[in-house]
Amino acid sequence: xxxxxxxxxxxxxxxxxxxxxxxxxxxxxxxxxxxxxxxxxxxxxxxxxxxxxxxxxxxxxxxxxxxxxxxxxxxxxxxxxxxxxxxxxxxxxxxxxxxxxxxxxxxxxxxxxxxxxxxxxxxxxxxxxxxxxxxxxxxxxxxxxxxxxxxxxxxxxxxxxxxxxxxxxxxxxxxxxxxxxxxxxxxxxxxxxxxxxxxxxxxxxxxxxxxxxxxxxxxxxxxxxxxxxxxxxxxxxxxxxxxxxxxxxxxx
Amino acid sequence: xxxxxxxxxxxxxxxxxxxxxxxxxxxxxxxxxxxxxxxxxxxxxxxxxxxxxxxxxxxxxxxxxxxxxxxxxxxxxxxxxxxxxxxxxxxxxxxxxxxxxxxxxxxxxxxxxxxxxxxxxxxxxxxxxxxxxxxxxxxxxxxxxxxxxxxxxxxxxxxxxxxxxxxxxxxxxxxxxxxxxxxxxxxxxxxxxxxxxxxxxxxxxxxxxxxxxxxxxxxxxxxxxxxxxxxxxxxxxxxxxxxxxxxxxxxxxxxxxxxxxxxxxxxxxxxxxxxxxxxxxxxxxxxxxxxxxxxxx
Amino acid sequence: xxxxxxxxxxxxxxxxxxxxxxxxxxxxxxxxxxxxxxxxxxxxxxxxxxxxxxxxxxxxxxxxxxxxxxxxxxxxxxxxxxxxxxxxxxxxxxxxxxxxxxxxxxxxxxxxxxxxxxxxxxxxxxxxxxxxxxxxxxxxxxxxxxxxxxxxxxxxxxxxxxxxxxxxxxxxxxxxxxxxxxxxxxxxxxxxxxxxxxxxxxxxxxxxxxxxxxxxxxxxxxxxxxxxxxxxxxxxxxxxxxxxxxxxxxxxxxxxxxxxxxxxxxxxxxxxxxxxxxxxxxxxxxxxxxxxxxxxxxxxxxxxxxxx
Numbered sequence: 001x002x003x004x005x006x007x008x009x010x011x012x013x014x015x016x017x018x019x020x021x022x023x024x025x026x027x028x029x030x031x032x033x034x035x036x037x038x039x040x041x042x043x044x045x046x047x048x049x050x051x052x053x054x055x056x057x058x059x060x061x062x063x064x065x066x067x068x069x070x071x072x073x074x075x076x077x078x079x080x081x082x083x084x085x086x087x088x089x090x091x092x093x094x095x096x097x098x099x100x101x102x103x104x105x106x107x108x109x110x111x112x113x114x115x116x117x118x119x120x121x122x123x124x125x126x127x128x129x130x131x132x133x134x135x136x137x138x139x140x141x142x143x144x145x146x147x148x149x150x151x152x153x154x155x156x157x158x159x160x161x162x163x164x165x166x167x168x169x170x171x172x173x174x175x176x177x178x179x180x181x182x183x184x185x186x187x188x189x190x191x192x193x194x195x196x197x198x199x200x201x202x203x204x205x206x207x208x209x210x211x212x213x214x215x216x217x218x219x220x221x222x223x224x225x226x227x228x229x230x231x232x233x234x235x236x237x238x239x240x241x242x243x244x245x246x247x248x249x250x251x252x
Numbered sequence: 253x254x255x256x257x258x259x260x261x262x263x264x265x266x267x268x269x270x271x272x273x274x275x276x277x278x279x280x281x282x283x284x285x286x287x288x289x290x291x292x293x294x295x296x297x298x299x300x301x302x303x304x305x306x307x308x309x310x311x312x313x314x315x316x317x318x319x320x321x322x323x324x325x326x327x328x329x330x331x332x333x334x335x336x337x338x339x340x341x342x343x344x345x346x347x348x349x350x351x352x353x354x355x356x357x358x359x360x361x362x363x364x365x366x367x368x369x370x371x372x373x374x375x376x377x378x379x380x381x382x383x384x385x386x387x388x389x390x391x392x393x394x395x396x397x398x399x400x401x402x403x404x405x406x407x408x409x410x411x412x413x414x415x416x417x418x419x420x421x422x423x424x425x426x427x428x429x430x431x432x433x434x435x436x437x438x439x440x441x442x443x444x445x446x447x448x449x450x451x452x453x454x455x456x457x458x459x460x461x462x463x464x465x466x467x468x469x470x471x472x473x474x475x476x477x478x479x480x481x482x483x484x485x486x487x488x489x490x491x492x493x494x495x496x497x498x499x500x501x502x503x504x505x506x507x508x509x510x511x512x513x514x515x516x517x518x519x520x521x522x523x524x525x526x527x528x529x530x531x532x533x534x535x536x537x538x539x540x541x542x543x544x545x546x547x548x549x
Numbered sequence: 550x551x552x553x554x555x556x557x558x559x560x561x562x563x564x565x566x567x568x569x570x571x572x573x574x575x576x577x578x579x580x581x582x583x584x585x586x587x588x589x590x591x592x593x594x595x596x597x598x599x600x601x602x603x604x605x606x607x608x609x610x611x612x613x614x615x616x617x618x619x620x621x622x623x624x625x626x627x628x629x630x631x632x633x634x635x636x637x638x639x640x641x642x643x644x645x646x647x648x649x650x651x652x653x654x655x656x657x658x659x660x661x662x663x664x665x666x667x668x669x670x671x672x673x674x675x676x677x678x679x680x681x682x683x684x685x686x687x688x689x690x691x692x693x694x695x696x697x698x699x700x701x702x703x704x705x706x707x708x709x710x711x712x713x714x715x716x717x718x719x720x721x722x723x724x725x726x727x728x729x730x731x732x733x734x735x736x737x738x739x740x741x742x743x744x745x746x747x748x749x750x751x752x753x754x755x756x757x758x759x760x761x762x763x764x765x766x767x768x769x770x771x772x773x774x775x776x777x778x779x780x781x782x783x784x785x786x787x788x789x790x791x792x793x794x795x796x797x798x799x800x801x802x803x804x805x806x807x808x809x810x811x812x813x814x815x816x817x818x819x820x821x822x823x824x825x826x827x828x829x830x831x832x833x834x835x836x837x838x839x840x841x842x843x844x845x846x847x848x849x850x851x852x853x854x855x856x857x
Binding site: 068080083 | 480
């Protein structure tokens with residue numbers, strides 16, 4: 001079994017970025033970069049020191065970058081690479097081929113991750129640069145966090161799209177209600193939040209500087225990494241298994 | 253009764269009748285479409301599964317209001333509604349965004365995806381009337397979603413014997429705000445839904461746009477306050493639909509608006525109501541334009 | 550020579566049995582899978598194409614279970630019923646992508662050959678979005694034929710086609726069948742099946758109702774007892790006269806809810822009765838108002854076959 005099929009990748013890439021949906025996807029990184037540019041401009045206006053304070057940079061990147069951009073991008077990319085095809089039934093043209101189902105899932109995950117890299121991780125890194133003016137610890141930390149979180153979100157939401165036709169709504173409820181709203185009131189929930197896990201990896205990169213930068217996560221860095229890897233690998237394996245027994249319009 | 257032709261071919265009369273009686277006017281068709289839209293937004297007349305989401309969201313906008321009512325009637329010291337009426341929609345904005353996101357595509361994308369729209373337009377109904385009925389229906393559904401918890405609040409407040417004049421004034425202001433929210437959100441939601449007929453995509457696009465704008469607005473306002481840039485802080489509210497309506501209420505004189513909006517006298521404040529009008533009119537015009545492109549067949 | 554063998558296969562969804570203990574063998578040539586809507590044709594095709602696991606029994610392609618083995622698609626092509634394709638692609642890129650997915654040694658040549666077979670070369674560079682229903686069906690067909698499969702399964706291939714497209718598709722199926730391929734297509738329209746299929750399998754309500762040569766089944770279908778409902782100027786006298794005919798097995802006088810009467814006649818020989826009735830009416834001087842066959846629907850024909 002090969003983990004990658006170029007034709008599957010091309011078809012998937014075409015269906016994700018081929019049309020207007022690309023605009024919605026662009027909105028997210030543009031919003032983040034605009035915010036960071038604004039912060040930088042305000043800081044410049046205020047005084048001679050053109051850099052934004054590290055604490056503010058961390059706030060922005062954690063709040064908007066890891067808190068809003070990555071989950072939404074992961075949701076759109078993760079469900080977008082397979083959901084519409086299952087829904088419309090055109091996935092049948094991939095499934096009636098002598099290709100291992102895991103190859104299909106891994107290739108589609110690869111495309112989703114590429115989208116997230118391009119429109120999520122890169123903009124986060126660029127925002128870090130814009131905010132701090134240098135390739136420092138803050139930028140590096142959040143790039144790692146965005147990458148680890150993005151990977152887990154893609155895998156998780158891809159699985160969701162294979163399992164249910166209401167993947168987008170369920171995913172939104174997870175990302176918005178579970179991670180944000182419920183997480184605020186019930187601290188235990190934060191232990192089960194991919195956003196907190198990716199924050200934990202950022203804390204891990206910061207090491208002893210995390211306290212100075214006023215960044216904390218609900219779980220430790222090691223736990224965060226382990227949970228992210230478990231979720232990513234587990235979701236992918238299960239998605240492959242579910243795709244094997246995918247029912248297509250099996251109305252009675 | 254059969255009709256016999258020369259060649260011996262027979263057309264059997266199997267009971268079809270001409271209809272020469274009175275027909276409903278296009279206004280009545282429009283009204284029927286409007287009612288159908290309101291009902292569909294709440295899953296009424298759709299499958300049990302489609303009822304879950306809207307009713308869950310209705311419950312989640314009403315639940316905080318109920319809790320507040322219980323608190324003010326149990327705790328005697330409270331002499332006002334915590335948070336106030338006009339900013340209530342602002343605090344349940346996630347539920348509102350998910351409601352628009354999940355229902356606007358159900359209302360409008362399906363007509364495009366399953367090519368139902370041409371069937372509507374092959375009746376006397378005009379495209380403008382179609383858009384008007386759908387828009388009004390979605391707006392009324394959203395209004396119900398916001399107005400119901402507000403009404404629960406005011407009833408609770410009056411039962412707890414809070415000063416009724418203040419309460420009713422604030423309530424009526426908030427209802428005006430609810431109407432504005434309904435118009436703005438329905439416009440944005442329907443427009444995005446009409447541009448993204450593919451299933452699932454519309455939901456994601458609407459919620460993403462609404463929440464990213466909210467997030468942007470919150471961050472810009474926070475940034476502006478941190479750096480003391482007061483003009484920017486005043487204008488930040490223009491970024492998100494929720495803050496926009498909230499700010500409009502503030503500009504127009506409501507007390508409890510949560511967005512810092514400048515008074516009308518400062519000049520910039522007029523941007524808030526202006527943008528509300530612009531968004532509503534713009535969304536409507538673009539929707540009409542989108543549906544003009546729908547061909548018959 | 551490739552054979553699809555379905556052995557004592559059932560498939561149920563919750564409480565609903567879609568395919569009920571079916572055993573059949575599909576060999577080379579064109580086989581029509583005939584049955585009314587909801588008879589389980591699609592479920593059966595999904596079972597044969599490996600998209601559903603049988604709840605019990607086996608579905609095999611030359612002795613190899615179809616379910617859970619993506620290698621069967623090297624030898625099997627499927628033309629699904631649903632219309633959706635990758636709309637943004639052109640016919641050519643779509644078929645070429647299918648050839649590549651099969652990892653064929655020369656995908657471009659295979660795609661070209663396949664598009665030639667379905668006569669879509671002229672339109673191959675247009676986006677699929679702009680295709681008519683018949684063209685979509687042909688592109689779907691091309692994508693299923695691109696790897697030169699021994700078995701081709703088609704779910705309702707004639708749905709929504711105009712007569713010319715239908716004729717073209719029928720010719721294509723006949724050609725493919727003559728090449729020794731195993732072709733199975735489903736349909737709920739008797740005439741379609743009659744024109745293409747050499748063998749038919751009839752499904753009714755999830756059960757395998759009949760199978761074999763088409764003409765033989767057709768004969769069985771026409772020789773069953775037929776029921777007519779007749780209204781005339783004098784029902785009682787007509788009933789008495791009709792009973793004297795040897796081809797009639799039962800006569801009943803019925804009164805409708807609105808007080809009108811009618812004669813319900815059961816005839817054993819369809820053609821003898823339809824010839825005898827007008828003669829009889831004119832010699833007896835009874836005016837016939839209405840003659841209605843009461844059980845002519847496909848369902849009732851199949852229902853009869855199954856009940857036997």
